[in-house]
Amino acid sequence: MDFRSRHVLSIADFTRAEILHILSKTREIETSPRIDMLAGKVMATLFFEPSTRTRLSFEAAMQKLGGRVIGFSDAGSTSTKKGESLADTLRMVEQYADVIVMRHPRDGAARLASEVSRVPIVNGGDGANQHPSQTFLDLYTIAKLFPELTDGSRTLTIAFAGDLRYGRTVHSLLSALCHFRVRLLTVAPRGLEMPQQYLDEAAAAKVEVEVVPSLQDAIDGCDVLYMTRLQEERFPDPLEFDHIKASYRISASMLQAARPQMRILHPLPRVNEIARDVDATTHAHYFAQAGNGIPVRQALIGLILGAL
Numbered sequence: 001m002d003f004r005s006r007h008v009l010s011i012a013d014f015t016r017a018e019i020l021h022i023l024s025k026t027r028e029i030e031t032s033p034r035i036d037m038l039a040g041k042v043m044a045t046l047f048f049e050p051s052t053r054t055r056l057s058f059e060a061a062m063q064k065l066g067g068r069v070i071g072f073s074d075a076g077s078t079s080t081k082k083g084e085s086l087a088d089t090l091r092m093v094e095q096y097a098d099v100i101v102m103r104h105p106r107d108g109a110a111r112l113a114s115e116v117s118r119v120p121i122v123n124g125g126d127g128a129n130q131h132p133s134q135t136f137l138d139l140y141t142i143a144k145l146f147p148e149l150t151d152g153s154r155t156l157t158i159a160f161a162g163d164l165r166y167g168r169t170v171h172s173l174l175s176a177l178c179h180f181r182v183r184l185l186t187v188a189p190r191g192l193e194m195p196q197q198y199l200d201e202a203a204a205a206k207v208e209v210e211v212v213p214s215l216q217d218a219i220d221g222c223d224v225l226y227m228t229r230l231q232e233e234r235f236p237d238p239l240e241f242d243h244i245k246a247s248y249r250i251s252a253s254m255l256q257a258a259r260p261q262m263r264i265l266h267p268l269p270r271v272n273e274i275a276r277d278v279d280a281t282t283h284a285h286y287f288a289q290a291g292n293g294i295p296v297r298q299a300l301i302g303l304i305l306g307a308l
């Protein structure tokens with residue numbers, strides 16, 4: 001399977017076999033690190049939106065493989081501020097780097113970049129659209145916890161909770177899970193439900209999706225609870241936000257009836273939706289999940305640059 005020079009824009013561009021290949025290469029690189037694999041290669045990180053995990057884990061992944069990193073985390077310090085277009089910025093950066101990781105607030109910006117750039121583009125998140133490297137790390141995390149995901153020996157129940165409308169990580173993950181034997185539960189505030197196009201995708205893949213009435217129902221009935229942040233800026237009425245916020249918060253006391261093996265994932269950052277007392281429970285897995293970003297991103301860069 002050849003991934004050389006391939007753009008990573010949307011999880012929808014990857015077949016089940018390709019996803020499994022990336023997960024297998026991630027396992028390989030995690031168990032046998034190769035410190036000089038990308039010596040002489042340069043990665044550019046162009047972050048037009050804030051990030052902690054995605055940018056830093058891509059940069060750490062590259063450096064741990066012997067490569068170098070250039071880039072910016074604040075477009076305000078670049079010539080974008082003087083009016084330079086995204087296309088012109090990319091025409092410059094492609095001359096400095098072998099691969100470009102980009103985060104941008106506009107849906108579709110990564111695909112647009114791929115039409116301009118001569119070097120591969122990795123989408124580090126574009127608007128409310130896609131965040132494919134997050135999805136690979138989410139899948140890798142779930143498969144490490146529950147090998148049934150990839151061996152298909154049991155139907156896993158995965159619950160999505162929070163802002164399912166604008167949260168790009170849940171969109172990418174739902175699309176990817178359509179390749180596997182899963183049942184999905186969803187719970188979201190009114191107006192922030194999963195968009196119809198993703199429900200249609202699940203239906204086409206014969207994946208059952210059940211809307212459950214409360215967060216507690218989701219907790220009690222799933223193997224994996226994928227929690228997301230409620231985005232205050234999406235609510236027109238601050239009072240409504242305060243009310244909803246209280247009903248979308250997990251605390252340790254709510255985990256009493258959860259399955260013993262149930263694990264809580266979250267792409268992070270969390271704000272209020274997971275109380276600190278959950279961190280000490282066996283169900284909390286979000287920090288370990290973020291740690292999986294390193295081997296997953298090492299595998300992606302290694303494959304794209306033809307080193308794996």
Ligand code: CP
Pocket residue numbers: 050051052053054055125134267268269
């Ligand atoms: N999960 C994630 O995308 O985190 P950052 O926004 O910190 O990159």
